Amino acid sequence: MPDGAEPILDVSDLKTIFRTRDGEVHAVNNVSFSVAPGELVGVVGESGSGKSVTMMSLMGLLPSPPAEIVGGDIRFDNEDVRKMNPTRLRALRGGDIGFIFQDPMTSLNPVFTVGYQLIEPLRIHLGLSKKQARIRAAELLALVGIPDASKRLSDYPHQFSGGMRQRVMIAIALACDPKVLIADEPTTALDVTIQAQILELIKGLRQKLGMAIIWITHDLGVVAEIADRVLVMYGGQVVEHALVKDLFARPQHPYTRALLETLPRVDGAREERLRSIEGQPPNLSAHPSSCPFAPRCGHVHDRCRSENPARRMVSAGHDVACFWSPPNAG
Amino acid sequence: MLNYTIRRLMFAIPTLFVISFIIFAILDLSPGDPTGNLPLTIPPDVREKIRESLGLGQPFPIRYLKWCQQFFVNEPLNLIENWTGWTIGDGERLRVTSWSTRSPVVDLIAERMPQTLWVVGMSYVVAILIAIPIGVISAYRQYSLFDQIGTFVSMVGFSVPTFFTGLILIVVFSVNLGWLPSVYDTTHKVTDWSSFWVQVRQMAMPTMVLALATTAQLSRFMRASMLDNLNQDYVRTARAKGLRERSVVLIHVLRNSMIPVVTVIALGVPAIFGGAIITEQIFKVNGLGALLIIGIQGADIPLVQTLTFLFAVLIVFFNLIADLLYGILDPRIRYD
Ligand SMILES: Nc1ncnc2c1ncn2[C@@H]1O[C@H](COP(=O)(O)OP(=O)(O)O)[C@@H](O)[C@H]1O
Ligand SMILES: [Mg+2]
Numbered sequence: 001m002p003d004g005a006e007p008i009l010d011v012s013d014l015k016t017i018f019r020t021r022d023g024e025v026h027a028v029n030n031v032s033f034s035v036a037p038g039e040l041v042g043v044v045g046e047s048g049s050g051k052s053v054t055m056m057s058l059m060g061l062l063p064s065p066p067a068e069i070v071g072g073d074i075r076f077d078n079e080d081v082r083k084m085n086p087t088r089l090r091a092l093r094g095g096d097i098g099f100i101f102q103d104p105m106t107s108l109n110p111v112f113t114v115g116y117q118l119i120e121p122l123r124i125h126l127g128l129s130k131k132q133a134r135i136r137a138a139e140l141l142a143l144v145g146i147p148d149a150s151k152r153l154s155d156y157p158h159q160f161s162g163g164m165r166q167r168v169m170i171a172i173a174l175a176c177d178p179k180v181l182i183a184d185e186p187t188t189a190l191d192v193t194i195q196a197q198i199l200e201l202i203k204g205l206r207q208k209l210g211m212a213i214i215w216i217t218h219d220l221g222v223v224a225e226i227a228d229r230v231l232v233m234y235g236g237q238v239v240e241h242a243l244v245k246d247l248f249a250r251p252q253h254p255y256t257r258a259l260l261e262t263l264p265r266v267d268g269a270r271e272e273r274l275r276s277i278e279g280q281p282p283n284l285s286a287h288p289s290s291c292p293f294a295p296r297c298g299h300v301h302d303r304c305r306s307e308n309p310a311r312r313m314v315s316a317g318h319d320v321a322c323f324w325s326p327p328n329a330g
Numbered sequence: 331m332l333n334y335t336i337r338r339l340m341f342a343i344p345t346l347f348v349i350s351f352i353i354f355a356i357l358d359l360s361p362g363d364p365t366g367n368l369p370l371t372i373p374p375d376v377r378e379k380i381r382e383s384l385g386l387g388q389p390f391p392i393r394y395l396k397w398c399q400q401f402f403v404n405e406p407l408n409l410i411e412n413w414t415g416w417t418i419g420d421g422e423r424l425r426v427t428s429w430s431t432r433s434p435v436v437d438l439i440a441e442r443m444p445q446t447l448w449v450v451g452m453s454y455v456v457a458i459l460i461a462i463p464i465g466v467i468s469a470y471r472q473y474s475l476f477d478q479i480g481t482f483v484s485m486v487g488f489s490v491p492t493f494f495t496g497l498i499l500i501v502v503f504s505v506n507l508g509w510l511p512s513v514y515d516t517t518h519k520v521t522d523w524s525s526f527w528v529q530v531r532q533m534a535m536p537t538m539v540l541a542l543a544t545t546a547q548l549s550r551f552m553r554a555s556m557l558d559n560l561n562q563d564y565v566r567t568a569r570a571k572g573l574r575e576r577s578v579v580l581i582h583v584l585r586n587s588m589i590p591v592v593t594v595i596a597l598g599v600p601a602i603f604g605g606a607i608i609t610e611q612i613f614k615v616n617g618l619g620a621l622l623i624i625g626i627q628g629a630d631i632p633l634v635q636t637l638t639f640l641f642a643v644l645i646v647f648f649n650l651i652a653d654l655l656y657g658i659l660d661p662r663i664r665y666d
């Protein structure tokens with residue numbers, strides 16, 4: 001397992017702010033995590049918890065202004081990403097790190113053929129000729145399970161179904177054999193059967209290609225199925241981090257516990273309806289000076305309102321940002 | 331795509347016939363009298379004869395059908411004969427004839443066409459060449475100083491009519507500075523560099539006046555279209571692939587943004603011909619606009635009918651072009 005392995009991507013204390021006309025949005029607050037080669041890390045959290053902004057910050061994909069990375073250290077293969085010059089940064093994007101976005105219906109350019117869009121990164125990063133790139137593009141489409149690959153290269157995105165488009169996006173992200181693949185809710189916009197197919201595809205590709213994967217989702221069920229480790233995010237912070245089995249066996253943070261309770265259970269009696277977590281998501285207009293989950297927390301006490309808990313170790317490879325400990329914690 | 335083209339064409343033909351009928355009917359109902367400008371000493375019975383000789387004695391439907399035959403059959407045949415040198419039939423055909431000059435209307439138009447095309451065409455090309463980069467930069471640097479200035483100039487171009495900008499330019503560049511001629515000399519022939527320079531100088535002001543109005547509109551349109559597209563998800567994908575910013579904007583975003591702009595450009599061509607009527611009056615360009623005004627003043631109904639109908643043809647034709655361009659530029663439409 002990843003223990004001890006040199007991380008391929010190492011992020012510490014990342015802080016990203018949006019300076020908008022209505023004031024600041026502290027979208028990412030001191031987020032730290034690392035990913036080892038070949039590892040699959042799941043990132044969960046409700047909408048607006050800063051998952052996408054964290055990942056986009058890593059690759060400098062946020063529009064600036066309004067976005068600004070105000071602090072933190074991002075290392076890819078021991079290289080400081082924030083100090084990279086534009087040329088190196090472009091090589092990182094699409095070359096070393098592949099990115100898959102949430103909505104396959106809008107993530108492809110409607111006026112260019114799928115082949116063109118797939119060939120672009122091959123030509124820039126690998127310097128392939130048009131002919132070589134086309135051959136490789138067809139291979140990639142076949143790899144992600146698109147039948148009749150070489151013919152479909154000259155089709156436009158609207159001629160593909162949603163699931164097929166997401167496969168094309170995966171092919172683009174994998175085009176240059178990236179060392180890290182970041183998938184930002186790649187199955188959220190797809191229906192359940194297609195979602196299952198895409199999960200299978202990624203599982204297979206991961207074994208075949210051996211890259212590290214960061215898989216963002218708000219579905220703990222998906223995480224349980226494919227991830228090695230999980231980061232739970234809330235209010236722009238990592239509130240809990242553990243191996244998947246530890247997280248499901250001994251969830252520490254009240255937010256994680258609440259998330260797990262919202263999962264429909266396979267065994268026990270069905271509840272009347274799916275439960276959701278009460279209350280509003282946190283206000284991100286300033287640097288957090290208290291626990292962001294305090295207003296919605298059932299175990300809140302005074303300290304939570306005056307101090308933002310730091311991440312503390314609970315057991316090897318398991319940490320939580322909370323003052324409270326569940327009574328049966330082992 | 332072929333199907334689509336044919337369908338659009340089939341639709342254009344009846345449209346044009348309906349338009350030609352309406353134009354003919356409206357002008358026929360108008361109170362103008364072609365003998366009104368003749369000296370008062372001419373007695374009424376002679377006036378009546380003149381009217382009859384102009385074909386006014388016949389009932390309305392007959393006159394319409396005759397005009398149709400002249401315009402849709404005789405004139406095209408005549409054009410073909412002139413271009414190819416063949417003789418079709420006996421070569422003797424009744425042509426649409428101007429009442430005031432007694433010469434064929436089409437010949438008058440052919441005479442005036444080059445001036446208008448030069449001024450209007452050039453102004454449109456200039457406008458497009460200026461408007462697109464301005465629109466792209468204003469959108470890419472939204473709210474920058476460049477964008478603010480662009481917004482202001484567009485507002486001016488939008489709200490100030492061409493007859494006003496035209497006069498201002500004449501006052502500044504012809505009267506005060508004396509750099510440019512205020513009157514367009516239609517008889518000027520370009521034979522060498524110095525006469526070419528004269529042509530450029532006399533075209534400068536009418537072209538700029540027309541171009542300003544068009545640039546204002548097109549650059550705003552381009553900007554809005556770019557802004558729409560810059561926030562699209564596919565732009566983020568393009569960046570995430572590691573493309574240069576220049577490729578992202580000038581290939582991915584521009585290509586999408588051009589789709590609505592190109593249609594607007596095509597649809598704007600007839601409108602700018604209309605706008606040229608006023609500009610031609612101001613700079614005394616002897617073009618189609620001036621011809622139309624003369625025709626209206628002299629109650630020269632065949633001339634006005636034909637010119638108005640030609641404008642209608644332009645509108646229908648460029649609508650068709652716009653539709654086809656849309657189909658060519660947007661694969662989602664092309665394949666339906
Ligand atoms: N361009 C932006 N301008 C201002 N705020 C933004 C912008 N993009 C994202 N945010 C804010 O950042 C926070 C985190 O968003 P995001 O990372 O997209 O959440 P998610 O976890 O659902 O991916 C949200 O509160 C959102 O409102
Ligand atoms: Mg998101």
